[in-house]
Amino acid sequence: MRVVVFGTANSGPGYPRLDVITEGLRRRGVEVVRLLCPLFDSHADKLAVAGGSIGAVARVAPRLCRVYARLARAYRSVGAHDAVLVGGMGHLDLLWLRRLRAKRTSILFDPFVGLHDTIVDDRGLASRGSLRARACLALDRTACKGADRILVDTEAMATHLAAQVGLPRARFRVVYQGQDDRVFRPVDRSSDGDGRLDVVFAGTYVPLQGAETIVRAAAALPDGIRITMIGDGQARAEAEHLAARLGVTNVRFETEWLDTAALAARLARADVCLGIFGTTDKASRVVPLKAVAALAVGRPLVTRDSPAAREVLRDRVDCRLVAAGDADALAGVLRELAADRAGADRLGVAGRATFERALSPDAIGGAVASIVEEVVGTERRAHDAVLA
Numbered sequence: 001m002r003v004v005v006f007g008t009a010n011s012g013p014g015y016p017r018l019d020v021i022t023e024g025l026r027r028r029g030v031e032v033v034r035l036l037c038p039l040f041d042s043h044a045d046k047l048a049v050a051g052g053s054i055g056a057v058a059r060v061a062p063r064l065c066r067v068y069a070r071l072a073r074a075y076r077s078v079g080a081h082d083a084v085l086v087g088g089m090g091h092l093d094l095l096w097l098r099r100l101r102a103k104r105t106s107i108l109f110d111p112f113v114g115l116h117d118t119i120v121d122d123r124g125l126a127s128r129g130s131l132r133a134r135a136c137l138a139l140d141r142t143a144c145k146g147a148d149r150i151l152v153d154t155e156a157m158a159t160h161l162a163a164q165v166g167l168p169r170a171r172f173r174v175v176y177q178g179q180d181d182r183v184f185r186p187v188d189r190s191s192d193g194d195g196r197l198d199v200v201f202a203g204t205y206v207p208l209q210g211a212e213t214i215v216r217a218a219a220a221l222p223d224g225i226r227i228t229m230i231g232d233g234q235a236r237a238e239a240e241h242l243a244a245r246l247g248v249t250n251v252r253f254e255t256e257w258l259d260t261a262a263l264a265a266r267l268a269r270a271d272v273c274l275g276i277f278g279t280t281d282k283a284s285r286v287v288p289l290k291a292v293a294a295l296a297v298g299r300p301l302v303t304r305d306s307p308a309a310r311e312v313l314r315d316r317v318d319c320r321l322v323a324a325g326d327a328d329a330l331a332g333v334l335r336e337l338a339a340d341r342a343g344a345d346r347l348g349v350a351g352r353a354t355f356e357r358a359l360s361p362d363a364i365g366g367a368v369a370s371i372v373e374e375v376v377g378t379e380r381r382a383h384d385a386v387l388a
Helices: 017-027 043-050 054-076 092-098 116-122 131-145 155-165 209-218 238-247 260-269 289-296 307-312 327-339 341-359 360-387
Strands: 002-007 031-036 081-085 106-112 149-152 172-174 197-202 225-230 251-254 272-274 303-304 320-322
Touching: 002 054, 002 092, 017 031, 017 081, 017 106, 017 360, 031 260, 054 092, 081 092, 081 360, 092 106, 092 131, 106 131, 106 307, 116 131, 116 155, 131 155, 149 155, 149 225, 149 360, 155 172, 155 307, 172 360, 197 251, 197 289, 209 225, 209 238, 209 251, 209 327, 225 327, 238 251, 260 289, 272 289, 272 360, 289 303, 289 341, 303 341, 307 320, 307 341, 320 327, 327 341, 341 360
Parallel strands: 002 031, 002 081, 081 106, 106 149, 149 172, 197 225, 197 272, 225 251, 272 303, 303 320
Antiparallel strands: none
C-alpha cells in the first residue's frame, strides 16, 4: 500500500500524532509519502483562526494561499497511491484536497477532536449558539462528510462526534493517541530519588487538564510528596495564584517547556506522573498524550476516571483512576503510592505493557493499516461492481 500524509498539520516535537502513525505504518510495510507544510507556529494560532479571530485570519490568509499552492504542486507529482490521510484539525486541508485527489483515492480524516468541541465546549473561546460556534460546527460537518473514514482517539469521542456532525457511527474509526517508543521508554532508576515522592505534571494548562485540582490536592499533602508542574498556558497564572492563596509549599512551577527528549527523560525519572483531572465534557472523551507518555516510560500514572480512560486503562492494574475534579481523592491516591513504592512500581510496569499492546507505534500502525485496507477494499469492490 501507498499512503500520502497531506496538509498543514504540525508534526515533530509536541505534535507526535502523525509521526507515530507514519512510523507505525512503515513498520507494517506501508509506503508513506509525507506532504506536510505546517501553516501555524502553534496550536494556539490554529485555534485563533479556526475560532474566527479576524486579526488571525487576516494574518494567515496570504500564507494560506502560498501553502496550498505548494501542496497542490507536490500532490500532483506524487504518483499513484491508495489513500490520503489528512490530520491535525485539517478541515480546510480536506476541502482543498477533494479538488485535487485522483478518482478512487480514499480519504482518511484525522481531526483528532472537533473544532466545536475544542473552541466552544472545552476552551470557551466562543459561546454556544454564537456565529463563531455555528461556523465551527458547520466546518466540522462539512469536513467529516468529505472523508471516507474519520479517525478519532477514543470510542467515546467517536460516538460524540458522529452525533454532533450527523453522520453514521460506522464512518468513524478509533486510533488511540500514541507515543514514540524510541524516545519515551523506561530508564534505570536505581540511583534516583531523595526519599520524597517525586510527582510530575507536564501540560499546557487548558481546562480539561484540571491544574486547579492538582494544586488543591497538594494543599492536603505532606512535604514528603513534591509536585513539579512543567509548562505554561491558559490557566497557569490562576494555578500559581491558587497555590499562593492556599499557602502550598510542595508545588514547584517550571514554566520553561522541555524538548521532547528532555521531557521523556524527566517523566522517566519521576516516581508518579499525572494525567488530567478536568471536569469538562471533552475531558471525559480523551486519553491524553501526557497519560500515554507516562505509560510509555513505565511510571505510575494517576489520571481522571472516564469512559475514555476505561477503554484502555484498568484502575489498580496499570494506573490509578480518580473522580474528575476530586482533589481529596487525588491526594489520597498519592499518599497510598508514597506509602507503597513497590506497588507503585508494579503499576508502572503494567502501564508499559498496556502501552506496548495498545498505544505504541506498532499498535497504532496496525490499526491505521487495517483501516486503509478496509476502505481501499470497499472502494475497489464498488468500482468492480459498476464495471460488472
